[in-house]
Every structure is written in C-alpha cells, then in structure tokens.
Amino acid sequence: MLKKLFAKKPLRRVRIAGSDVEFEVGRNQTVLESALAAGLAYPHDCTVGTCGTCRSRLLSGKVDAITPFGYTLSREELEAGFILACQAVPESDLEIEVEMGSAQVVRTAAKLVAQRDLTHDIRAVTWQTDAPVHYRAGQYMNVTWPGAPGPRSYSFSAAPLEGGQTQLTSFIRKVPGGAFTERLFGEDLSSVSFEIEAPHGSFWLRDGAGPILLIGGGSGLSPLISLLEDAAARGVQRDALLLFGGRAERDLYCGDEIASLAQRWAGRFEFRPVLSDEPADGIRVGMVTSEIRAAMAWLGDTPELQAYLCGPPGMIDAGVAELVAAGVGLGEIHYDKFTDASSRSS
Ligand SMILES: Cc1cc2nc3c(=O)[nH]c(=O)nc-3n(C[C@H](O)[C@H](O)[C@H](O)COP(=O)(O)OP(=O)(O)OC[C@H]3O[C@@H](n4cnc5c(N)ncnc54)[C@H](O)[C@@H]3O)c2cc1C
Numbered sequence: 267m268l269k270k271l272f273a274k275k276p277l278r279r280v281r282i283a284g285s286d287v288e289f290e291v292g293r294n295q296t297v298l299e300s301a302l303a304a305g306l307a308y309p310h311d312c313t314v315g316t317c318g319t320c321r322s323r324l325l326s327g328k329v330d331a332i333t334p335f336g337y338t339l340s341r342e343e344l345e346a347g348f349i350l351a352c353q354a355v356p357e358s359d360l361e362i363e364v365e366m367g368s369a370q371v372v373r374t375a376a377k378l379v380a381q382r383d384l385t386h387d388i389r390a391v392t393w394q395t396d397a398p399v400h401y402r403a404g405q406y407m408n409v410t411w412p413g414a415p416g417p418r419s420y421s422f423s424a425a426p427l428e429g430g431q432t433q434l435t436s437f438i439r440k441v442p443g444g445a446f447t448e449r450l451f452g453e454d455l456s457s458v459s460f461e462i463e464a465p466h467g468s469f470w471l472r473d474g475a476g477p478i479l480l481i482g483g484g485s486g487l488s489p490l491i492s493l494l495e496d497a498a499a500r501g502v503q504r505d506a507l508l509l510f511g512g513r514a515e516r517d518l519y520c521g522d523e524i525a526s527l528a529q530r531w532a533g534r535f536e537f538r539p540v541l542s543d544e545p546a547d548g549i550r551v552g553m554v555t556s557e558i559r560a561a562m563a564w565l566g567d568t569p570e571l572q573a574y575l576c577g578p579p580g581m582i583d584a585g586v587a588e589l590v591a592a593g594v595g596l597g598e599i600h601y602d603k604f605t606d607a608s609s610r611s612s
C-alpha cells in the first residue's frame with residue numbers, strides 16, 4: 267500500500283495532433299509547463315487558468331485539473347473535450363489539438379513614444395522597441411516595467427508589416443484602480459524603460475471561404491481592426507460583419523477607420539454598433555450579443571461562418587453561448603478574453 271502511495275508517477279508523452287511535435291511531461295507538471303520547457307510556442311497568457319488562451323482539445327488520454335476547467339471554459343467547450351493546458355496534469359499519454367504560435371518570441375526594451383485619445387477612457391498607445399517584432403494580425407504583446415506586479419497584455423491594433431516592426435500600437439482602456447492603466451492615463455511614462463515580449467496568442471484569421479462575424483467591446487476593437495486591416499490589404503474576399511458594443515455613444519471610436527475599411531473590403535462589409543445603456547439616433551440598443559442572430563442572418567447563416575470575439579470576459583462568455591446555441595461549431599469560434607487582476611483573483 268505504502269509502496270503504491272509513494273511510487274513515482276511515470277513521465278507522460280503528449281502528441282500534438284496533425285504535426286510531428288511530441289514532448290514529455292515531467293512528474294506533477296502541467297502540459298503547458300512542459301511544452302514551454304521544451305521550447306514550444308504553446309499559446310498561453312495568465313498560466314493560472316483564467317484567460318482561456320491555452321484552451322486545447324483533448325483527443326485522447328486523461329488529465330487531472332489543478333483548478334476546474336469549468337471556471338473559465340463554457341459547458342459547450344467542456345462537452346467538446348476542451349481543457350486548459352496550464353491547469354492540466356496528464357494521467358496518461360495524451361493527444362492534443364492546439365494551434366502553436368509560429369513566429370519567434372522576442373524580448374526587447376521599449377519606450378512609450380505616442381498616445382492619442384480615442385474615447386473618454388481608451389487611448390491608442392505606441393511603443394518603440396529596440397528589436398523588430400514579427401506578429402500576426404490579432405496577436406498581442408506582454409508589457410512589463412520596473413516594479414510591475416506582472417506583465418500586462420495588449421493586442422496589436424495595426425496590420426503587421428512584412429519584415430517585422432519596431433513601432434507597436436495598441437488600444438488601451440483605463441481600468442479604475444488598475445496598476446498600469448491608472449499610471450498610463452495619469453503620468454508621463456516617456457522615460458520609463460519597458461520590456462516587451464511578443465508575439466503571443468492564437469487569435470488570427472483562419473483560412474476559409476465563409477463569412478466572418480467579428481464581435482468586440484471596449485478596447486477589444488484593437489485586434490479586430492488589425493485583423494480586418496491585414497485581411498483588406500491581402501484582398502480577402504469574404505463577407506464580414508463587425509458588431510461593436512459600448513454603453514453610450516461616447517464609447518464608439520475608429521469610425522473613420524471602419525468606414526475606410528468598408529470601402530476597401532473586397533466582399534460585403536457591414537458595421538453595427540450597439541449601445542447598452544444610452545440610446546442614440548440610428549444605433550441599435552441592447553447587449554451586443556443579442557445582435558448575433560441578426561448578424562448571422564445578414565451573413566447568410568452558413569456552417570462556413572467563422573466568429574472572432576474580443577473584449578471583456580463576460581461579453582465573450584455570452585457571445586460563445588449565443589453562437590453555439592445558434593449552431594456555430596466551437597472550432598469556428600475564436601476569442602481573446604481581456605482578463606485582468608480582478609479576473610485572476612476570482
Ligand atoms: C490576451 C489579452 C489581451 C489583452 N489586450 C488588451 C488590449 O488590447 N487593450 C486593453 O485595454 N486591455 C487588454 N488586455 C487587458 C490588459 O492586459 C490589462 O489586464 C488591463 O489593461 C488592466 O491592467 P492594469 O494593470 O491597469 O489593471 P490591474 O492591476 O490588472 O487591475 C485590474 C482591476 O482589478 C482590480 N484588482 C487588482 N488586484 C486585485 C485583486 N487581487 N483582487 C480583485 N481585484 C483586483 C483593480 O482595482 C482593477 O480594477 C488584454 C488581456 C489579455 C489577457
């Protein structure tokens with residue numbers, strides 16, 4: 267009996283489906299820890315089970331969850347076999363489906379060189395880096411500074427440049443009580459030595475011929491604009507509908523950029539702002555997620571539809587549930603939840 271209790275757990279092997287990638291997971295280590303130790307660009311951010319970035323589908327094998335996946339993943343995702351790699355300790359060999367990042371992650375010094383107000387609480391913020399960063403439209407960077415309580419993630423708002431770039435811009439919302447954003451909006455940070463690590467994430471436009479439904483809230487417009495600008499520049503010929511949710515008219519921004527995108531877009535393009543609290547002339551009223559069915563109908567209600575959601579965790583959870591209820595497969599739903607310190611403590 268004692269022998270069994272203290273017996274060493276065997277090392278487990280993880281195979282990434284559709285690739286020749288295989289790695290070993292150390293005793294009591296998570297899938298994510300071992301993947302990163304093996305030098306793989308496994309998608310991740312918080313590493314504590316709250317952001318959902320390491321969401322992967324378990325095709326075979328068994329895992330133990332350090333914290334229940336259900337705190338972050340929806341019932342639909344759990345039923346479809348999704349796990350959180352940062353919380354999953356293998357109990358057998360595993361086969362996992364996940365999209366690895368491709369570009370080399372760079373860590374570089376950076377200075378904050380420009381800021382422009384977009385709304386009363388969102389700014390376009392630009393860092394100048396020492397080394398060029400290569401990213402895919404939709405991805406994000408991790409930013410730290412001396413004394414930072416931890417990295418802060420910010421999604422790129424511009425289409426990437428071929429050959430990489432040293433100017434990185436993101437739309438950043440002021441979070442009341444936030445360690446970084448309170449300083450950003452209240453102090454001159456031009457002399458602060460930042461460090462940027464990028465690219466991260468797997469929120470990019472998947473190949474396909476079907477229409478694209480994009481849903482954003484707050485600063486969640488940042489990667490959606492990047493993704494749309496990049497697709498427009500590449501001449502992507504797919505119908506697209508952008509739903510954007512705010513509380514009041516003062517929360518709407520990037521009107522000129524979106525109008526310009528609509529003109530350059532090769533397929534049909536529609537922008538639908540939705541306001542939850544204060545009605546305004548000609549603008550839909552309600553929760554942005556309540557517009558999903560009408561948006562899908564405009565896009566032709568086809569199984570080829572792909573959905574891309576970005577912004578507050580609550581909006582994403584409601585959006586994923588609505589999309590699944592409307593018949594969209596989880597494999598066609600891609601999202602980045604903008605979690606912060608308050609999500610991590612819950
Ligand atoms: C993948 C990803 C991409 C993102 N992209 C963007 C983006 O493009 N634009 C953007 O604006 N944001 C983005 N975010 C969010 C961003 O990373 C930060 O979380 C956000 O800017 C807040 O940072 P902060 O330091 O100001 O606030 P934090 O210090 O994280 O605090 C946030 C809130 O939590 C409260 N809080 C702090 N500690 C605790 C605690 N222990 N318990 C309870 N509450 C607490 C604070 O008072 C505050 O209200 C992204 C997040 C992720 C995960």
Ligand code: FES
Binds near residue numbers: 309310316319353
């Ligand atoms: S990295 Fe696993 S949930 Fe955030």
